[in-house]
Amino acid sequence: RPFIYFLPNYRKHAEITRNYHSQQPDTDLQASKSTELYTYFIVNIFSCAMFCTNDQAPATKWIKSCRQMPWMISLEDQYVTDDQMKAAYQNTRLEHDVQLDINSSPKLARLTRIMVTLGRANSHPDAVVNMMMAGANIVRLNMSHETEKWHAISTQSVREAGNKMYELTSEVYPLGIAMDLQGPEIRTGVFRGDEKSIGYAKLEEGKSVKLVTDDAAKRGGSAKCFWISYSELPRVCRAADRILIDRGAALLQVSCIQANEITFDADEKAVTCRVVKAGIVRDNKLVQLLDSIVSLPQISDTDAEHARLASTLECDFLIMNHTRNGTMLRGMRSRLKQMGVSKICVVAKISTQQGLENFDEILSSADAILLDRNNIAVDVGNEKLFLVEKVIIAKCIRIGKPIVLGFQVYNDEKLNIDMNLIAHAVLNGVDGIFLKTGAMNANDITKLLKAVDIVCREAESARWQKEIFDELSYKWLNENDYICNVMVNIAESLPDWGKDIQTRIQTGIDSLRRKRYIKVGDPIVVISGWRQGTGFTNCVRIVYVSPGR
Template sequence: MSSLRRTKIVATLGPATDRPGEIERIIKAGVDVVRINMSHGSVEDHLKRAEFIRETATKLNREVAILVDLQGPKIRVARFTSGVVELTEGDKFALDNNVDPLNGNHEEVGLTYKNLPYDVKPGNLLLLDDGRIVMKVDQVVGERVECTVTVGGKLSNNKGINLLGGGLSASALTEKDKEDIVTAAKIDADYLALSFPRSAADVEYCRSLAQQAGLTCGIVSKIERAEAVADDETLDGIILASDVVMIARGDLGVEVGDAQLPAIQKKIIKRARQLNRVTITATQMMETMIENAIPTRAEVFDVANAVMDGTDAVMLSGETATGKFPHLVVDAMARICHEAEKNRSTRHSQHRIDEYFSAVDETIAMATMYAANHFNVKCIAALTESGNTPLLMSRISSGMPIFALTPHKSTRRKVCMYRGVYPSIVDYTGLTDDEVQQNVLKQLKTFGIVAEGDLVILTRGEQRGNMGGTNRLEIVKVP
């Protein structure tokens, strides 16, 4: 039981994982969820990768969820004639809708985001290429934003633009995103990630589009705009409208400033757990492993701190999509997570200890975890239809493995994102309650989790097949 890692690993697919045998290697190394980034690749690429993931996971007798990540608005400069220009402090530089999008130079460049001249005003600071280049807006003349470079460097084609403090009006969902939601429905994605939401309304709109496309999945809100964390009411609204929130530290760090990121990360994780939602910590977690076979000590600490903060999952981007060692980085991340989980703070919780509960299944979940943390049981077995009861259980810090036993494949894949929850198949067709109990205990023995005489907490509903029907908690002895 001690070998079970609780924190889940999300790995991005790309050219590196297309190499022969690499998908099998990263799954064996510990990947729980794969991310398909809709910013790159064709529809055919995405469908092919998704199909291969499902086939390989089945072959390895593993459940692996698929997260489709929408691109969102492209707030970028256009292209330069020479591909790159060198800017120095004090240079005058313009961002202009009327410049040929292929022929920018060291004085001006076109825009892919046409609303920029209407979103900024003199004195604003624009951060380009993840903040590597900084420009102060001097004036806006028609569709031309005239600036002075305050931090120089090389600026190349299609680099991103952020406004310090946020405030760009770009819609969270583009026409491309709407087309990609249809592709996600063809994939039968388990999660759909929304880029740059500013409010709960953005999340609800994304969910409605997914439902119209025939896709029933978890919605992941990527927290990457300053507006999303500007006040507690807005942040809570986004969290509650979502199934999962991703702390996307790249754009978020540029908009709010790097120094504020650690506190914001901790706040989001804590608040999401309080509101019974799932969190992913993302961006540059093990960036140097794109080129190197081992992580830096700083990266080790970063991953470990996210685990000790209580994140459900940690995410790899370029490390697995384009890096040299996809399976090695997954293996390294798994080891770091496992060691961090031995820290006492990751196994004890005061979650909702002084609150009343609003539903029967939540009451059962909280009672289960209190018993698990204060009684000598080996594990928790939750018979579940939707996966909601294991989700509620997983909001409480514990060292106790939670097995989500369900006949539904979609539910088994969904719980792959939940910290400390492990999917398992159960078929209770035509069985009595006693027969179901004996089958569950036999399955746990097969896993090597329990032995004769051990105690197990079993939760289930009286009416099998009903969503949200968990109303029974039993402590049973393994025969």
């Protein structure tokens, strides 16, 4: 009945409905004319809501227009997206995979978040704006490199980029900032000992190289000798132990340990190694002791100072690098509490075998998980990496913790990233993709982001929706659950129920419009209750999408 006052041509619709029913068997004519009219309107309203999609949709197929619906605009141009819907609701995974359409274009909006690393070549405001336009959701500041002043300036550039985005689009773009702490790690020094190779050393296979821990040699590294930041290196190393530098850029094997076992004098502490895998080693690169038991502090003073800086810069995420156990996370939370910081998410980065062994403890203490695929592969091997990913992702999904997978963009100084790996990560259920783009320029990052955006949308379209629905249904809250009862009581005690409903509807419309599911002017169907309480959800309205706020 409400639609009679909304649609000026309802008599014409009623005539069409009666003509249609006159061609049906007598049993179809038992319903009243009002019921026929109401049913016709309901069917066509929902059809309209499905057909009235963004005219810029990349995946469309022609649908014959319904010329009787007065609220439909540009009737000849109505399309409906086709993003693997035929396969989505198959009853078995086998049938789902069989029904996937390789010619289907990706969905309009992407749910998987993308995080990129800022560097000197891509941290200015215009570059950040381009990255935002290309699909970046979070930017990462790597505290292992650059100065605190540089990171503060980069944060200011992100804020300026957000203001520029608002000027361009009149929309607030919530670009998150993640500060990645240096963590308890071992790194090389600075290579300034050879004038022919300033900033790097070229290690040749079979040659010997000496690793020293004396701070006097910190900036005098060369291909024959360079500094390591771990003073206990001679104590923990044994002959034939392997030392990996820069995530596989070079591999060394210990051949001789030079140290006084009683005094461990600084002048005598050094480890001589043979180069097993040749490569170029640059300043301040990561060093991993593959066969040694390393004892490092839970939280260094440097990390504590950087956490304070993250609070000052109002960062959204604090990434605990090389998280080994839950004690590290609890210790950082305690320090943040002492600083008066509460609105920051603590993310545990899993990059070592020890972190994998204590993962359940870490998961219960962290707000989110970042899995560093390249570092984990060093410990478990490439043949086990896929298994680690599946286990970690499943554990995070089971308890509702966000999981992000890190991907190396460069390999041997060449752009080399396998999009299939990203697609499979999305199919497995990851919440975010982390791209290590610190050394890339702004244009290359923009191109990479666009490619990753398409891959993520393709993979999201190809997920088996019925399986997701069944798993979510299995997790439904019992009505007797305490949390459920609290939420129901809050909803029923609202002072202005009508205003709250309108606010929720407008917020939902604004969110869908920002994610490009709908655009301004699109007609949509809103189903809600007409009064407070249960049993009154029978109000159907058609509204046009407004610009919002």
